[in-house]
Amino acid sequence: MIDKSKQVTTSLILANDRLLFNGHVDGNSKIAIDYIPPIGDNLGYTSLELMLLSLSSCVGTALLVLLRRQGKVIEEFSIKSDGTRRQTHPTAFEEIHLYVSVKAQGLTPSEFEKTLSLAESICPVWYMIKESTRIVIHHQIAN
Amino acid sequence: MIDKSKQVTTSLILANDRLLFNGHVDGNSKIAIDYIPPIGDNLGYTSLELMLLSLSSCVGTALLVLLRRQGKVIEEFSIKSDGTRRQTHPTAFEEIHLYVSVKAQGLTPSEFEKTLSLAESICPVWYMIKESTRIVIHHQIAN
Numbered sequence: 001m002i003d004k005s006k007q008v009t010t011s012l013i014l015a016n017d018r019l020l021f022n023g024h025v026d027g028n029s030k031i032a033i034d035y036i037p038p039i040g041d042n043l044g045y046t047s048l049e050l051m052l053l054s055l056s057s058c059v060g061t062a063l064l065v066l067l068r069r070q071g072k073v074i075e076e077f078s079i080k081s082d083g084t085r086r087q088t089h090p091t092a093f094e095e096i097h098l099y100v101s102v103k104a105q106g107l108t109p110s111e112f113e114k115t116l117s118l119a120e121s122i123c124p125v126w127y128m129i130k131e132s133t134r135i136v137i138h139h140q141i142a143n
Numbered sequence: 144m145i146d147k148s149k150q151v152t153t154s155l156i157l158a159n160d161r162l163l164f165n166g167h168v169d170g171n172s173k174i175a176i177d178y179i180p181p182i183g184d185n186l187g188y189t190s191l192e193l194m195l196l197s198l199s200s201c202v203g204t205a206l207l208v209l210l211r212r213q214g215k216v217i218e219e220f221s222i223k224s225d226g227t228r229r230q231t232h233p234t235a236f237e238e239i240h241l242y243v244s245v246k247a248q249g250l251t252p253s254e255f256e257k258t259l260s261l262a263e264s265i266c267p268v269w270y271m272i273k274e275s276t277r278i279v280i281h282h283q284i285a286n
Binding site for chain 2: 011064
C-alpha cells in the first residue's frame with residue numbers, strides 16, 4: 001500500500017488507435033483522456049483540463065482545511081477555472097483564472113483573503129506551476 | 144462552444160461536508176477528487192494524481208503524434224508514473240518518473256530517444272512544471 005503523503009502513482013494506457021487513453025489509480029474509476037479534433041476525437045478530458053482540476057482542487061482543499069480550522073462551517077463551495085493557452089509551442093497556459101464561490105456564515109472578505117494567501121503557500125500544485133504561469137484568484141462570498 | 148486550442152475551462156463543486164469534490168468538464172463523466180485520511184476520505188483522485196495524469200497524457204499524446212508522423216504503427220502504448228513528494232510544505236513533487244512502454248514494428252531506441260526530446264519540447268504540461276520538478280523518463284520498446 002502506497003503512502004500517498006510520500007509517493008503518488010498513476011497509470012495510463014492507450015485505448016484506441018488514435019489518442020484516447022484510460023488513466024487510472026487503484027480504487028478509482030478510470031478517466032477517459034483524449035485530445036481535440038483533428039488530432040484527437042474529444043472522447044475525454046484533455047491534459048490541460050486535468051491540470052486545471054489538479055490546481056483548483058489543490059487550492060480548494062487548502063482553503064477548506066484552513067477555513068474549517070478557523071471554525072467556519074462551509075455550506076457551499078465551488079471553483080470554476082479557465083486557462084488561456086499560448087498560441088505557439090509549447091501551448092502551455094499563459095494565465096489561469098480561478099473563480100472561488102464560498103458560502104459560510106460570518107466569513108468576511110478580509111478573513112477570506114488572508115486565508116487565501118496562506119492556502120496558496122501550502123498548495124503543492126500552485127507551487128509547481130507558479131513560476132511559469134500567472135494565476136489570478138477571484139472570489140465571491142455569501143453568508 | 145469553447146475553442147480548446149485557445150482556452151480551457153473546468154469546474155469543481157464540493158460534494159460532501161469534508162473534502163470530496165466533483166470535477167467536471169462539459170461532455171465528460173465527473174471525476175471524484177478527494178484527499179487522503181485523516182484530512183480527507185480517499186473517495187477520489189488526489190490533486191497530485193491528476194497532475195501526474197496530466198503530465199503523462201501530455202507526453203504520451205506528443206509521442207504518439209510524432210511517432211505516427213514518422214510512419215510508425217503503434218500496437219501498444221502505456222505510461223506509468225510516480226512522483227515523490229517533499230516532506231515539508233508545500234509538499235510538491237521533488238521528482239517525477241515516467242515509465243513509457245511502446246510496441247511498434249521497426250522502432251529503434253535511438254529513434255525513440257530523438258522523438259522523446261522533441262515530444263518534451265512541445266508538451267505544455269512538461270513546460271509548466273519543468274522549472275520546479277525534476278522529470279525523468281524511462282522507456283521500454285517492443286517490436
